[in-house]
Amino acid sequence: MSKVRIYTLAKDLGLENAKLLEILDGLGVAYKSVSSTIEEDTVVLIKEILAEEGAAEAQAPAATPETQPTAAAEKDTAEKATGQTNTAQQDRAEAKTEQTSEPASTSEAPAAATPAAAPAQDIPHRAPVVTIMGHVDHGKTSLLDYIRKTKVAAKEAGGITQHVGAFEAQTSKGKIVFIDTPGHEAFTTIRARGANVADIAIIVIAADDSLMPQTREAIAHAQAAKVPMLVAINKVDLPQADPERVKTDLTQLNLVPEEYGGDVIVVPVSARTGEGVEDLLEYISLTAELEDLRADPKGEFAGVVIEGKVDRQAGVLATVMVQEGTLHVGDFLVVGESYGKIKAMTDSNGGRIKDAGPSTPVQVLGFSEVPSSGEKVQAAKNEHAAREIIAARAQDRRDAENARTQRRLTLEEMMGPLGTVRTVNLILRADTQGSVEAIQGILARKESDDVKINVMLAGIGAPTEGDVLLASTAEATILCFSVTASGGVKKIADTKGVDIKSFRIIYELIDEVDRLLKGNLEPVFEEQYLGRAEVRMVIHHPKSGNIAGSYVTDGSLKRNAKAKVTRGKEVVYEGTIVGLKRFKDDVREVQTGYECGINVDWDGVKEGDIIEASEMVEVEQA
Known part of the structure; x- marks a missing residue:
């Protein structure tokens, strides 16, 4: 019996893929995606x-002139919700026409917008943003070049004008935006700063080479970013190609x-x-x-820097998605603790534009400093x-630096609420492939029903900056066996709060894993007394409120400790x-016999009060 792919059937029937999937769900038919096949x-x-x-709709009573507006409104709402009617198809065709026009057109409101429609339906779809990753020499750049040459509409006699770090490809389905800075490290650098630029990741694998170290790294980075992932097996035209492998x-x-x-x-x-x-x-x-990617061209502007550089003639140039x-020429933009006014914008074809809507990459002239990728x-x-805005950000940064402590989040805090199956993310580096496989085998036996171990990446050699970026994004710990990180990598890890643990003895590494797993289980805390101080003077501070000038009579007092104030x-x-x-x-701790100023963020403190400090300490479990 012949089979047909879901998306092909949807196209033949004039349905949205989502509508056809809804019907399949109602029938109880199992499928993986719209590319899955179904029986005849x-x-x-x-x-x-x-x-x-269709027959039920045809038998419905015709609306009278008095009720016609209401019926029309209901029909319009139903068409927008289901996407089954010719009107909805016409709307999609119009949306494609808008996508192929100048970026400035995205700022114009749709002509057929209905104020009474649901807000979610008012927001138009936007083009997907795609990044291509994979091992060196597997054809990432070649694939991008082919798409660029065949799908980008050349606006000049000389062909494609290079380019702004990204390009737009026109397809039969509409516009697709490719970030043409291939490489998982650039992709993860953006992710590590909290910015989600790419909607879809394409993993390119050579048919004559199969999986390589960078391929595995690229897959791990895409999985950490939690974006949909497609695999393109490249070089299938070669005689030695083996896609099945x-x-x-x-x-x-x-x-x-x-x-x-x-x-x-x-x-x-x-x-090729x-x-x-x-x-x-x-x-x-x-x-x-x-x-269902959507963005409001009339909403508040938001964007992300893809890359920045200094041009000898133009000055600072930044590619913004x-x-x-x-985005309009003349707008003021803020990036980090600097700002600039847009003097000019260039689209991906090298043409000057005055405004750009969602999913549009533009090169911006007007920044005084080079912004970093991902900002x-x-x-x-x-x-x-x-x-x-800049002044507020600078103050927030200073406040954070003043309040920063060396305390790091427990794994329980990072992995979410207790009572559910939690995952410990690890990146493993070792001196030989044999060591990697042996350690992975041991780790697999350490899992339990409550805690799972996810080895996101396992490889040979010292950890790299890319490993640190991945660990930062996925909140993972890097474990090294018989290899050590370089000074530069350690410095980056410290900056990003990533733990790199190095071991020479396998049992010590396993003990560390046990400690991590134990830390991922529900901890038991008890309150532990620290010390007390007597308030001898109350100092009125215009910003901090009342500060208790005190004398520590017992133990010690620590900043961020719990405080109990007693009066009699x-x-x-x-x-x-x-x-x-x-x-x-400002000090972190004050010992017995010393005077200090204590701020308990309470203006009711008085002379003679006793301030007792305590802290919560995890109890060692057997």
């Missing part, structure tokens, strides 16, 4: 359901291709001949459709507003010691 008898059943729905090797990473019963879309392509490229673009569009709202961009109404036999306040001073200096 299921197709017949779907057509019968659609025919019955690649598919089999993918299963070792728990990435099971659809034809093997899994949910990973794998597309054979050739960047163009074979399979159209199929890849089709799958990108299908994936984007299921993700517009995510929400519309978020915010718009300001004017220069005064931009300066206010009555407890009058319970809270936290938010500040400690010795003369004019």
Whole structure:
């Protein structure tokens, strides 16, 4: 019995993929994605359901002139919700026309906008943003070049004008934006700063080479970013190509291709001949459709820096991906603790533009300093507003630096609420492949029903900056066996709060894993007494409120410790010691026999009060 792919059937029936999936769910038909196949008898059943729905609509009583507006409004709402009617199809065609026009057109409101429609339906779809990653020499750049040459509409006689760090490809399904800075490290640098730029990741694997170290790293980075992932098996035109070997090797990473019963879309392509490229673009569009990517061109502007550089003639240039709202020449932009006014914008074809809507990459001239990749961009109404935003950010940074302690989050805090199955993320580096496999085998036996171990990346050699970025993004610990991190990598790890643990004895590494697993279980705490102080003077401070000038009579007092203020036999306040001073200096702890200033963030403190400090300490469990 013949089979048909879901997205092909949806196209033949004139349905949205989401509507067809809804019907399949109602029938109880199992599928992995829109590229999954269904049996012919299921197709017949779907057509019968659609025919019955059409007959029911035809038998519905015609609306009278008095009720016609209400009926029309209801029909319009239903069409927008289901996407089944010709009107909805026409709307999608109009949306595609808008996508192929100048970026400035994205700022214009749709002509057929209905004020009464639901807010979610008012927000138009946006083009997907795609990044391509993989091992060196597997054809990432070649694939991008092929797509660029065949899908970008050249605006000049000389062909494609290079370029702004990203480009827009026009396909039969609409616009697709490619970030053409391939490489998982650049991708993860952006992610590590909290910015989500790419909607879809394409992992390129050479058909004659299969999985390589950078391939595994790229997959780990894409999984940490939690973006949909497609696999493009490149170089299938070579005589020695073996796509089936690649598919089999993918299963070792728990990435099971659809034809093997899994949910990973794998597309054979050739960047040299163009074979399979159209199929890849089709799958990108299908994936984007299921993700239901939307952005409001009239909303508040938000964007992300893809890359920045200094041009000898133009000055500072920054490539910005517009995510929400519309960017205009003359707008003031704030990045980090600096700002700039847009003097000019260039699109991905090298043409000057005046405004750009969502999912549009633009090169901006107007920054005084080179912004870093991944920094978020915010718009300001004017220069005064931009300066206010910068001043507030600078103050927040100083406050954070003053309040910063060496305390690190417990694994329980990082992994979420207790009572659920939690995961310890690890990155493993060792001196030999044999050591890597042996350690992975031991780790697999350490898992329990409550705690799972996720080895995100395992490789040979010292940890790299990319490992640190991945660990920072995924909140993972890096374990090293018989290898050590370089000074530069350690410095970056310290800056990002990433733990790198190095071991020479295998049992010590396993003991560390046990400690991590134990730390991921529910801890038991008890309150432990620290010390007490007598308030001898109350100092009125204009910013900090009342500060208790005190003398420590027993033990010690620590900043951020719990505080209990007693007056006679009555407890009058319970809270936290938010500040400690010795003369004019902020200190972390004050011992017995010393005077200090105590700020408990409470203005009711009086002379003679007793401040008792305590802290919560984890109890060692057997």
